[in-house]
Amino acid sequence: MIRIGIFGYGNLGRGIESAIRQNSDMELVAVFTRRDPSTLRINTEGVEVASAANVADYKDKIDVMILCGGSATDLPVQTPELARMFNVVDSFDTHAKIPEHFENVDAASKEGGNIAMISVGWDPGMFSLNRLYAGAVLPEGKDYTFWGKGVSQGHSDAIRRIEGVLDAKQYTIPVDSALEAVRSGAAPTLTTREKHTRECFVVVSEDADKALIEKQIKEMPNYFADYDTTVHFISAEEMKRDHSGIPHGGFVIRTGKTGFNKEHNHVIEYSLKLDSNPEFTSSAIVAFARAAYRLSLQGDSGCKTVFDIPPALLSIKSAEELRKELL
Amino acid sequence: MIRIGIFGYGNLGRGIESAIRQNSDMELVAVFTRRDPSTLRINTEGVEVASAANVADYKDKIDVMILCGGSATDLPVQTPELARMFNVVDSFDTHAKIPEHFENVDAASKEGGNIAMISVGWDPGMFSLNRLYAGAVLPEGKDYTFWGKGVSQGHSDAIRRIEGVLDAKQYTIPVDSALEAVRSGAAPTLTTREKHTRECFVVVSEDADKALIEKQIKEMPNYFADYDTTVHFISAEEMKRDHSGIPHGGFVIRTGKTGFNKEHNHVIEYSLKLDSNPEFTSSAIVAFARAAYRLSLQGDSGCKTVFDIPPALLSIKSAEELRKELL
Numbered sequence: 001m002i003r004i005g006i007f008g009y010g011n012l013g014r015g016i017e018s019a020i021r022q023n024s025d026m027e028l029v030a031v032f033t034r035r036d037p038s039t040l041r042i043n044t045e046g047v048e049v050a051s052a053a054n055v056a057d058y059k060d061k062i063d064v065m066i067l068c069g070g071s072a073t074d075l076p077v078q079t080p081e082l083a084r085m086f087n088v089v090d091s092f093d094t095h096a097k098i099p100e101h102f103e104n105v106d107a108a109s110k111e112g113g114n115i116a117m118i119s120v121g122w123d124p125g126m127f128s129l130n131r132l133y134a135g136a137v138l139p140e141g142k143d144y145t146f147w148g149k150g151v152s153q154g155h156s157d158a159i160r161r162i163e164g165v166l167d168a169k170q171y172t173i174p175v176d177s178a179l180e181a182v183r184s185g186a187a188p189t190l191t192t193r194e195k196h197t198r199e200c201f202v203v204v205s206e207d208a209d210k211a212l213i214e215k216q217i218k219e220m221p222n223y224f225a226d227y228d229t230t231v232h233f234i235s236a237e238e239m240k241r242d243h244s245g246i247p248h249g250g251f252v253i254r255t256g257k258t259g260f261n262k263e264h265n266h267v268i269e270y271s272l273k274l275d276s277n278p279e280f281t282s283s284a285i286v287a288f289a290r291a292a293y294r295l296s297l298q299g300d301s302g303c304k305t306v307f308d309i310p311p312a313l314l315s316i317k318s319a320e321e322l323r324k325e326l327l
Numbered sequence: 328m329i330r331i332g333i334f335g336y337g338n339l340g341r342g343i344e345s346a347i348r349q350n351s352d353m354e355l356v357a358v359f360t361r362r363d364p365s366t367l368r369i370n371t372e373g374v375e376v377a378s379a380a381n382v383a384d385y386k387d388k389i390d391v392m393i394l395c396g397g398s399a400t401d402l403p404v405q406t407p408e409l410a411r412m413f414n415v416v417d418s419f420d421t422h423a424k425i426p427e428h429f430e431n432v433d434a435a436s437k438e439g440g441n442i443a444m445i446s447v448g449w450d451p452g453m454f455s456l457n458r459l460y461a462g463a464v465l466p467e468g469k470d471y472t473f474w475g476k477g478v479s480q481g482h483s484d485a486i487r488r489i490e491g492v493l494d495a496k497q498y499t500i501p502v503d504s505a506l507e508a509v510r511s512g513a514a515p516t517l518t519t520r521e522k523h524t525r526e527c528f529v530v531v532s533e534d535a536d537k538a539l540i541e542k543q544i545k546e547m548p549n550y551f552a553d554y555d556t557t558v559h560f561i562s563a564e565e566m567k568r569d570h571s572g573i574p575h576g577g578f579v580i581r582t583g584k585t586g587f588n589k590e591h592n593h594v595i596e597y598s599l600k601l602d603s604n605p606e607f608t609s610s611a612i613v614a615f616a617r618a619a620y621r622l623s624l625q626g627d628s629g630c631k632t633v634f635d636i637p638p639a640l641l642s643i644k645s646a647e648e649l650r651k652e653l654l
Contacts, residue, residue, distance in 0.1 A: 015585070018585060018586055018587050019585065021587075022466045022467050022585070023466055043587055095654070098650055098651070098654050099647065099650055099651050102650055119654055124654045126460065126464070126595075128653055128654045129460070129638055130597075131653045132638050132639070132641070132642055132649060132653050133453065133456070133638060133641065135642065135653065136614040136617075136638075136641035136642045136643075137453070137607070137610050137611045137614050137641075138610060139349045139350055139610075139643070140349050183600075258342070258345060258346065258349070258602075258603060258606040258607065258609075258610055259345055259603065259606055260345050260348075260370055263602075264601075264602035264603040264606055265602050266599070266600065266601050266602060266603075266607050266610075267598075267599070267600040267601075268453075268597075268598075268599055269596075269597070269598045269599075269600075270457075270595075270596070270597050271594075271595075271596045271597075272593070272594070272595055272596075273510075273593065273594040273596075274591075274593050274594075275585075275590075275591035275592045275593060276585060276586065276591040276593075279585040279586055279591055280464070280585065280593050282585075283464045283465060283466075283585055283593075284464045287463040287464050290463075305649075305650060305654055306638070306654075307637065307638050307639040307646070307649050307650070307653075307654065308637050308638075308639055308646075309637060309638075310634065310635050310636060310637050311456055311459050311460060311463075311633070311634050311635075311636075311638075312459070312634040312635055314459070314460065314463035314464075315459055315462065315463045316463075316466070319634070319635075320426065322459060322632075322634050323425055323426055323429055323632060323634070324425070324426050326455055326458045326459050326462065326634075327422070327425050327446055327451045327455045327632055327633075327634065
């Protein structure tokens with residue numbers, strides 16, 4: 001059994017807890033929290049809730065620690081720190097800062113003789129893998145990534161910070177005609193506005209100026225100004241009834257040419273349609289936790305990404321079973 | 328530069344020759360043929376055409392030998408034989424015999440201290456990888472593979488063996504309603520007939536009994552009897568004009584559930600739409616040839632499949648570039 005620890009118990013932590021139950025070679029040993037452990041109730045009977053401050057005491061009781069904090073401030077500190085003590089997996093998703101995070105985590109994990117897998121999930125993660133495979137197979141081509149339809153947490157938060165807004169949910173939606181243009185092999189150059197639209201559902205206070213709020217949303221730089229944005233004002237009841245899920249998904253498409261005269265077109269498409277973004281992310285993380293554990297058993301150490309992992313290490317099946325059943 | 332040899336010069340061999348030009352870290356050293364080398368004209372100036380009988384003379388001149396023979400009788404003999412002398416890649420695609428082929432090639436390649444990659448292409452190959460990844464991430468779910476629309480060489484050949492048939496091309500076509508049922512997450516159980524239809528274009532001799540030929544096709548066991556099959560009789564001119572390409576493609580879909588109460592559905596879909604089946608297969612093989620070469624430089628040996636290869640080894644880009652640009 002691979003003994004798993006969960007560090008941080010939000011949506012992602014609960015997703016990991018749930019995913020472990022679907023993998024018969026894993027057991028959850030403890031959940032670590034920065035809150036008072038006695039106030040935290042988890043979904044698995046008999047599993048310890050411990051204080052994050054005491055995590056070092058668990059060095060010999062946990063094979064892989066899964067870090068469920070945020071990329072903005074938690075993981076840049078936690079991943080290197082915990083990688084000195086444990087094999088770790090995180091879902092660090094600030095794309096621009098991945099090289100820096102890698103360097104920090106690589107040094108720390110080598111110091112500790114541990115494996116540290118960073119940036120696991122679907123983007124970065126499964127989408128990244130598909131960009132790599134498609135680019136390696138079709139060197140002369142063009143990559144496209146579309147996100148959605150799904151909830152963007154960052155954009156929803158940005159709306160919530162506007163005065164008069166009580167709650168908000170923002171959906172990112174890929175534009176069908178852009179998807180079709182890409183699939184045609186025409187290799188179009190698409191602007192931000194042409195690729196995605198943004199749809200916002202907003203609950204406001206009774207005395208709020210809706211017209212002003214709509215204007216503030218639509219003109220918000222970086223978040224909405226470059227997109228065609230639709231704003232719907234709804235009641236708190238409607239928000240709860242119709243928008244409590246966290247669906248997401250998207251498309252990675254590469255089109256490219258082969259042949260002595262580049263006469264043949266090819267389209268490689270990978271897509272995800274997810275009812276629960278955090279649960280799917282968790283499911284990917286748990287598979288890569290298995291790989292981290294196996295690499296560690298082989299005596300390897302250092303920071304790894306999804307690009308470094310032989311796929312066979314992700315599966316509970318043996319190499320023989322994989323060749324027989326899936327190849 | 329990675330020095331490549333091509334062993335066998337049919338559609339696949341030409342595809343490899345073409346693909347090498349799209350990879351700036353590779354050069355084609357020689358093409359090996361069982362025919363009289365003086366009768367073979369290849370598409371690359373200055374590259375030697377040599378007799379397959381003399382292949383051992385090239386042991387120190389070639390880093391990876393790519394085997395372009397057929398799975399029925401060529402590769403079971405050639406891959407082990409050549410793996411004793413060279414790093415090799417083949418596209419062995421008789422799924423049921425992969426375990427046996429693996430064992431033979433593993434012994435031979437270890438004897439020679441070489442890397443032997445088998446069963447590279449898209450199915451087996453990229454489709455297999457997607458089955459593995461999707462199954463590892465969603466352990467509770469169901470896999471579906473659909474092929475087409477595309478030309479099945481084996482089925483076309485089977486029609487050509489019927490008396491009175493001069494030429495034939497068979498397209499395998501996935502059934503749209505079956506694809507939609509799978510994508511819905513309903514996890515349907517689909518019969519062979521429900522998943523694919525078969526469309527045949529047939530050129531017959533002047534005095535042929537078309538009704539009889541159509542009956543013979545539609546009732547052919549293993550090949551057509553379990554499918555809804557359509558037969559079109561066309562002229563040799565129409566065959567040449569409309570059916571000279573070798574397109575193919577297909578879909579690998581896995582649907583699965585997550586959550587404490589299995590309340591969330593997820594759909595992972597990978598699809599290919601290929602103008603040229605042999606050229607896409609070749610492009611995949613060439614990427615895996617790079618990985619074989621790199622593994623060999625690391626001192627590794629033995630038989631490998633796509634499941635064993637860290638994706639980063641496939642790309643011409645460095646690990647740093649991959650993390651910065653694609654992760």
